[in-house]
Amino acid sequence: MKQPLRPILVVEDDPVDREMIELAFKRAAVENPVVTVSDGREALDYLEAAGRFSDRREQDMPAVIVLDLDMPLMGGHEFLSLLHTKPEFALIPVVVLTTSQFDQDLMQSYTLGANSCITKPGDFEQLVEIAGAIGSYWCRINRVPERR
Numbered sequence: 595m596k597q598p599l600r601p602i603l604v605v606e607d608d609p610v611d612r613e614m615i616e617l618a619f620k621r622a623a624v625e626n627p628v629v630t631v632s633d634g635r636e637a638l639d640y641l642e643a644a645g646r647f648s649d650r651r652e653q654d655m656p657a658v659i660v661l662d663l664d665m666p667l668m669g670g671h672e673f674l675s676l677l678h679t680k681p682e683f684a685l686i687p688v689v690v691l692t693t694s695q696f697d698q699d700l701m702q703s704y705t706l707g708a709n710s711c712i713t714k715p716g717d718f719e720q721l722v723e724i725a726g727a728i729g730s731y732w733c734r735i736n737r738v739p740e741r742r
Contacts, residue, residue: 601627602733603656605637605673606691607665611714615660615691618721624729626657633665634673641683656686658732661708663692663699671699674706685738689728 602619606612612630619628631637637659639645659677663670670690677683690703690711700711715721 598653599626599733600657601629601654602728603637603640603659604628604630605632605634605659605665605670606630606662607632608662611662614718614721615725618718618725619729621722622726622729624725624733626729626733629654629656634668634670634676637661637673638668638676641677641680641686658728658736659686659688660728661688661690663690663694663703671702671706674703674708678707687732687736687738689732691724 602624604612604615606615609632612632616628616630619626629640631640636645640647640650641655643650661670661673668676670692674688677686677688684707687709688707690700690708691714692699692703692711693714694700695713703711712724715724
């Protein structure tokens with residue numbers, strides 16, 4: 595029996611960017627469902643099946659998290675630092691997708707456990723290419739141990 599596809603959790607505060615990212619995954623023919631939230635606090639609620647996500651099923655734990663850095667309430671770096679304190683979430687790959695060009699932001703992201711850092715492109719077709727690469731590598735090729 596084929597396993598259900600685990601979702602891609604997109605953490606992005608800008609509604610236009612969220613829509614563009616969702617559309618890019620669709621255009622890239624990534625089969626995994628895309629779940630979007632607007633900040634790190636909502637992302638933690640999703641992972642913990644709390645608040646409006648209290649009905650999230652275990653099989654809907656994300657295959658990968660696509661994370662913006664600069665967000666209100668809880669930004670990307672704060673989210674990363676909390677994520678990796680929880681063993682049940684520590685194995686979820688995180689791809690930082692940010693407009694930041696600062697080496698300090700990249701260094702901090704990797705230090706806090708990000709698996710990849712990508713600069714948001716200004717061109718939609720490049721975003722589609724990035725979405726396809728994320729879907730291909732992190733959702734199909736990459737393997738993590740089964741959760742116990």
